[in-house]
Amino acid sequence: MECWKCGKKAVMHRKYEGKSWCGDHFVEQFESLAKETISKEGLFQSNEKVCVALSGGMDSTALLLFLDNLFENWRDAELIALTVDEGIEGYRDESIEIAKELCKDLDIELHIASFDDHFGKTLDEIMEDKDHGCTYCGVLRRWLLNKKSREIGADKLATAHNMDDELQSIFMNYLKGDMKRMVRLGAKPAVLDREKFVPRVKPFRESPEREIALYAKLKGLELHQTECPYVEDSLRFDVRDFLNDMESKRPSTKFTALRAFDKLLPKIKDGFSGDETSVRECKECDEITSGEVCKACQLRKKI
Amino acid sequence: MPVKVLHEDLEKSLTAEKGTTVEEIIRKVGVNPETVITEKDGEIVSNKETVDGDECLHLINVVSGG
Numbered sequence: 223m224e225c226w227k228c229g230k231k232a233v234m235h236r237k238y239e240g241k242s243w244c245g246d247h248f249v250e251q252f253e254s255l256a257k258e259t260i261s262k263e264g265l266f267q268s269n270e271k272v273c274v275a276l277s278g279g280m281d282s283t284a285l286l287l288f289l290d291n292l293f294e295n296w297r298d299a300e301l302i303a304l305t306v307d308e309g310i311e312g313y314r315d316e317s318i319e320i321a322k323e324l325c326k327d328l329d330i331e332l333h334i335a336s337f338d339d340h341f342g343k344t345l346d347e348i349m350e351d352k353d354h355g356c357t358y359c360g361v362l363r364r365w366l367l368n369k370k371s372r373e374i375g376a377d378k379l380a381t382a383h384n385m386d387d388e389l390q391s392i393f394m395n396y397l398k399g400d401m402k403r404m405v406r407l408g409a410k411p412a413v414l415d416r417e418k419f420v421p422r423v424k425p426f427r428e429s430p431e432r433e434i435a436l437y438a439k440l441k442g443l444e445l446h447q448t449e450c451p452y453v454e455d456s457l458r459f460d461v462r463d464f465l466n467d468m469e470s471k472r473p474s475t476k477f478t479a480l481r482a483f484d485k486l487l488p489k490i491k492d493g494f495s496g497d498e499t500s501v502r503e504c505k506e507c508d509e510i511t512s513g514e515v516c517k518a519c520q521l522r523k524k525i
Numbered sequence: 526m527p528v529k530v531l532h533e534d535l536e537k538s539l540t541a542e543k544g545t546t547v548e549e550i551i552r553k554v555g556v557n558p559e560t561v562i563t564e565k566d567g568e569i570v571s572n573k574e575t576v577d578g579d580e581c582l583h584l585i586n587v588v589s590g591g
Contacts, residue, residue, distance in 0.1 A: 435585070447585075
């Protein structure tokens with residue numbers, strides 16, 4: 223199979239567009255799509271300090287490499303990285319080494335924030351007498367990413383959420399009837415409070431997970447393949463499998479679904495975003511929350 | 526025509542007609558082509574690539590596992 227642009231051997235055939243791509247042209251097109259997302263959504267401004275949430279997995283290492291390359295030509299933009307060490311032996315320690323190595327190679331300042339330092343326990347210790355590791359991990363990790371990125375002076379927190387992640391969240395919120403959360407999705411989610419909340423941006427939101435992996439591989443990045451030991455059967459995984467089955471049977475399903483959501487979002491935003499003035503500071507940790515006490519503090523009491 | 530497939534910790538050997546596509550082989554071993562990228566004898570190939578026999582396909586998982 224040959225690249226439709228140059229006739230070289232193809233590394234990817236996209237059924238949804240009916241074209242095959244060689245490595246060089248695939249990389250060029252992949253980067254051009256991410257740049258388009260950045261420009262279309264206005265994800266970055268000049269003079270900003272952008273912090274990449276770097277787990278060491280394939281998506282976030284690919285994002286850091288891509289942004290490092292992009293920012294080379296941007297004056298006054300600064301790129302730093304933040305890794306959360308949840309304390310998962312045999313899993314996170316491996317990916318942290320990948321993150322450290324990449325930041326060293328790219329000469330990017332890396333900050334590491336650990337559960338142990340901030341919550342007094344590693345996730346392994348928290349889970350000794352509990353189930354549902356993803357709940358604890360997700361809530362505490364998001365809390366820490368926001369707090370730490372703000373403390374290190376980041377103007378934006380760039381996450382490597384991809385098209386698959388975004389669609390899973392859309393479908394999950396729809397299935398759970400959680401419209402408030404649904405309208406918070408998008409490449410540049412709503413800014414609640416600039417003082418406390420570091421705005422999050424998703425430059426890879428329009429790229430399928432499979433294509434990010436290919437990009438990472440073609441760029442010579444090490445793919446961290448170990449599965450988290452706390453992965454559990456969840457609604458997210460059911461939705462993920464459903465979407466992959468649909469895409470396999472009916473190519474372009476994912477694209478159509480994301481485009482449809484993007485058309486719908488501005489129309490439903492006003493109706494469901496709720497009263498943003500209800501956002502307040504958690505009375506225990508001062509981070510923002512919509513209730514009296516934030517979810518992270520509620521969970522902290524249980525650990 | 527023999528083809529060897531490596532996926533996660535498993536190694537599967539199967540027979541396939543010459544000209545069978547990588548995608549058909551991925552499906553044959555029960556994997557969704559949307560969830561992997563494939564190396565043929567160490568080189569990344571598209572799902573439309575065909576096999577000629579005595580080759581080894583390595584399926585690399587791309588879906589997040591947590």
